[in-house]
Amino acid sequence: MKILIVDDEPLIRELVVQIVDDLDMGIEVIEAENGLEALDKIRTETPDLVLLDIMMPKMSGFDLCRILQTEPPHWKMDIVILSAKGQEADKQIAKALGIKKYITKPFKIEEMIELIKGYAVNRELL
């Protein structure tokens, strides 16, 4: 299983890396600093799960989603929004873009662990 963490804040990326490492489930974490870089990584690395920030330089999370919508091969990839923007309006936009999960920063470590574990189990079942 491959997780892509997209965030312009290196410490958040590091945090996710540490959590995944600690899980010790053989999950690979790749990183991207912004939407543009993420798009490139998605196309080349085809991650299973994308943890996506919204407010980023060069390309925002929502813009990335809009581009991905036009690329059918990525349909099976899951995207979870991981944002400091916790307003109802943003959640509505995410919903409209077909995103099912929305996590507001700051999040609990347990919450992240459960999320990743959940996807990992689902993937094995598939």
Added chain:
Amino acid sequence: MKLSKLFKKTLFGIIILFIIVFITIIVFSGWYLYGNLEDEYKSKGTAIAKSIASSSAETILNLDSATVQAMIDQFLEIEGVSYVFVVDSNMEIISHTFIPQIPPIIKEKTKEKLPEISDINIEGVGRFLNIVAPITEGAIGYVNVGMNKDSITKRMWVVLINQIIVLVSIFFVSVVLAYIMVNKISQPLNKLIVYSEKLLAHDFTAKIDIKSEDEIGLLAKTMKSMAENTYEVFDRYEYALKDAVMELQDTLSYLTTIIDNMADGLIVVDKDGVINHLNPAASQIFGKPEFEMIGKDIFTLGKDIEILARNSLLSDKVISSEIHLPNNRLGLASAKKIEKENFADDSDARGLLGSVILIRDITKEKEIDRLKTEFITTVSHELRTPLTSILGFVEIAKKKFNDVIIPALNMDDSKIVKASGTINRNFGIILSEGERITSLINDILDMSKLESGKVTWNFDYIHIDDVITTAHKAMSSLFEKKSIPCFINIQLGLPTVRADRERLIQVVINLLSNALKFTDKGRIVCNAELAGDDIVVSVKDEGIGIPKEEQETIFEKFRQVGDMITNKPKGTGLGLPISKKIVEAHGGKMWVESEVGKGSTFYFSIPLTTKNTVGSQDEDTNS
């Protein structure tokens, strides 16, 4: 010569009187005189006839007609006697005084025996009284004497004319007398008239010179004192009026100055929505000179303000709304209808005068507000990212410390045991304080959104019991932790209400957590029941209670019960203000009843028919 009216009237009276007197005198005197003169003539004629008859008996017997003729001729000289003739017993005229001959009518009449007195009209000569006297009782004949009736009339007229001359002289004398007398009366009256005319023209300094002691003098005196009194009263009132007018002008200019110098725009419309009055600020706000606005319909200033004005005319309350102003500016307008006071029964549209509208340019405030919200939003977002790192890394550090480090430590060393305990506790403090910052940021963001009206509401028909049980479930672990029982008491069959479920859960959770926070022992009861057109939810605790003076302020931002330093409560101080805002957005109310030491009960009401207080912001999704 101009005759005074009074004299004219008197003259008219005199003339009428004299005409009556004239007619009366002429008629009565004429009639009386005529009667008298006729009687005189009759007796005169009779006497003459008798005298002729007595003296002529012998002469007639002798048939000496010449002597008879001579005798009767001399009687003609007596005044009034016109003719004399004598007839014999055969009714033959034996002698007469007619010249040149006996008129035929006499001849005719004497064929019969004439009555003692009779009228004879001899044509072409005149009317006569014929008086007959028998000679020796008619055996010899009769003497006829004719008295001239026309001379009776003549004599009567002579007397009457004399009388008329006297009367006319009396008439002229009385006219002159009347003239003099009337003048004597009217002269002071004229003076009085002139005087009173002057008084009428408010010339109270005018003088009148009448010193007589009669009624006119008295009248003049009374008028003079009346004028003095009136002058005094006038003077007093004039002063009072001047004072009042000045005071009124002062007040008016004071009010006008206030209105003209108001920072806010003021527009007054009549009951048809036509602009009646406005101040310079209003004309500046709308960028039109005053004369272009007065008399126009409020519609010319825009649809927003027109709707506001029309609504205010139909309502007793102050109505406020934001209105669009020219040049993309924004205004806050408040309108209140004005009514004539003390004119309750006036039929004219129940005394409705119109509406007063106050307009403030809030473009700047709105911009500042927008910047504030933006600033708060940005700041809280910027704070969330480092907070995520802090909390995340501390949590991992704590986990690693407990999972990896602690088992590897030598727990026989009391120093190590103590230090590891301290580290663990400190990790806990960092985490809980970090969480407090997180909830503070959330509350500030929530509050700023509620205040700026930028909240996305999800109104739907919901059951209040679902709201309460969900909130209770979320709180149950905390209740168990503190071992405080919480009882839920919901009236059966409550109708659904149109509300935002999540937001109401937020409110109930806030009330329950407050109740728990301030209760150390006792119980908490949550009630929901129908009260009129509202569903009222209450949360009752048996905690420390709230002093009367603080019961209002706890709904203000950053206010909590008790001393913030010594009795440090855990919370942001924004829970109640946020809850109150949410309830108000549903058209409901929030209030508290409390007694220090006994506990508090917080209530909120949700109306069954939601007034659309959120309005267009329902759809507003920008943030």
